[in-house]
Amino acid sequence: MRKYYCMNPIAQVGLDNFSKNYIKTDEITEAEGILVRSASMHDMELPDGLLAVARAGAGVNNIPLEKCAEKGIVVFNTPGANANGVKELVIAGMLLASRDVVSGINWVKENQEDENIAKDAEKAKKKFAGTEVMGKRLGIIGLGAIGVKVANVARHLGMEVLGYDPYVSVDAAWKLSRDVRHVLDVNEIYEQCDYITIHVPLMDSTKNMISAEAISRMKDGVILLNFARDLLVDEEAVLDGITAGKIRRYVSDFPNPVTAGKPGCIVIPHLGASTEESEENCAVMAVRQLQEYLENGNILHSVNFPDCDMGVCTAESRVVIFHKNIANMIAKFSSVLGWNNLNIANMMNKSKGDVAYTMVDLESSVSGSIVNQLKTIDGVFRVRVVK
C-alpha cells in the first residue's frame, strides 16, 4: 500500500483518482508522495522515504526545489490547470479598480436602515463613478497560461493589449490573439499602458521586478494588478505611488501588512485559483502525475527534473537514477549493469540544467547490491527500483 500526505485540503475529485493501492496518511514521515497547495515547505524536514511532491497549482516558490532535487525528490506542478480561474478574477479586479463598486456596496450596507435609500443612492452615487476599460491600453508582463488568457479576453473587451515575455513558449504564442502587440522592452509596457498586470513566477530574477524605478516610468493614474506574488512588486513604492497620484489603484491577491486596508489598494485573500473548477483541475492533474511517477517512474510536468516517459515497463525490472548532469554517467551505469550481467532492454536519459534522470528497463531483476553499486557512483543522488 502506498501512502500520500496532504499539506493542504485537496479536492476530493482529485484524490478519487488514486487507485485502491493508495492510502492517505496523517503521518508525513510515512509518505511516499506529498500533495500541497500554498503551504510553505521551506523549513520542514523532508522525510527519507519521500519520492515526490505534487503542487496542485502553478507557483512553486513555497517548495525548496534544489533541496528536493539533491535528494532525488521530484516536484511537479499543474501548469494551466487553474489559469481560467485566475483570468476571471483578474478581469474582475480590472473592473473593481475602474468602477468604485466596493465603496458603493459598502455605502448601501451602511445605509440599509434608510427608508429613502433609493432616492439617497441617486444623490450619493456620483462619488462612486468610474471609467470603462474599452479603448484603454493593457500591458501584460508574462504571457504564460494566465497572461495569454487575460490578453485574449481583454481584446474581446475592446482593450488594446501589449504583451511582454522574453521566454514565451511556442504553445503560448499559438494561443495568443494576433491582435496582441508583443513588445521586446518592458519599459514600453510601463510607459504606455493604462492597466498593467503581472503574470510571471516568483524567482530570484523576478523579485521586485515592479520596482520604484519601473513605477516612476508609468503613466499617471495607472492601475496595477498583481495576481502572481506580492514579492514581485516593491509595495512600499506602490503606496508612495498611490499617495503621489501616480497609481490610481493597486489590486493584489496577496494580503500582507504593507497593503492590507491601505487607501487605493484592493486586496483579495489569495482567491485567484479558489474556484471549484480550478481546484478540481489542479487536484486531478497533481494526483495523476504523482501516481504515474510512483508506479512507472515516468515524469511529466516536473519543475526540478526533466520530463521523461518510457510508458509502462514490460521488461523484468525498471531502475531510475537521479544524478548530476555531467559527462560519462551513462557509461558508468552501463558498466555496473554489464559487470553484473544485466542486459538493458530500454533506456532513456534526459537532463534539465544541472540535474539529469536516467530510466533503465532490464531483462532481469536488480539486486540490492547492484543498487548500492549504482548509488556509490560519484554524482548520483538517488537510485530507485520502480519494478
Ligand SMILES: NC(=O)C1=CN([C@@H]2O[C@H](COP(=O)(O)OP(=O)(O)OC[C@H]3O[C@@H](n4cnc5c(N)ncnc54)[C@H](O)[C@@H]3O)[C@@H](O)[C@H]2O)C=CC1
Ligand atoms: N493568484 C493565484 O491564485 C495564482 C497565482 N499564480 C501565479 O501566477 C504565476 C504565473 O502563472 P501561469 O501563467 O500559470 O504560469 P506560466 O508558467 O504558464 O507563465 C509564466 C510566464 O512568465 C514568463 N516569464 C518568466 N520570467 C519572465 C520575465 N522576467 N519577464 C516576463 N515574463 C517572464 C514565462 O516565460 C512564462 O511564459 C505563477 O507562477 C504563480 O506565481 C498562478 C496561479 C494561481
Ligand SMILES: O=C(O)CCC(=O)C(=O)O
Ligand atoms: O492553491 C491555491 O489556491 C494557490 C494557487 C496559486 O497561487 C498558484 O497556483 O500558484
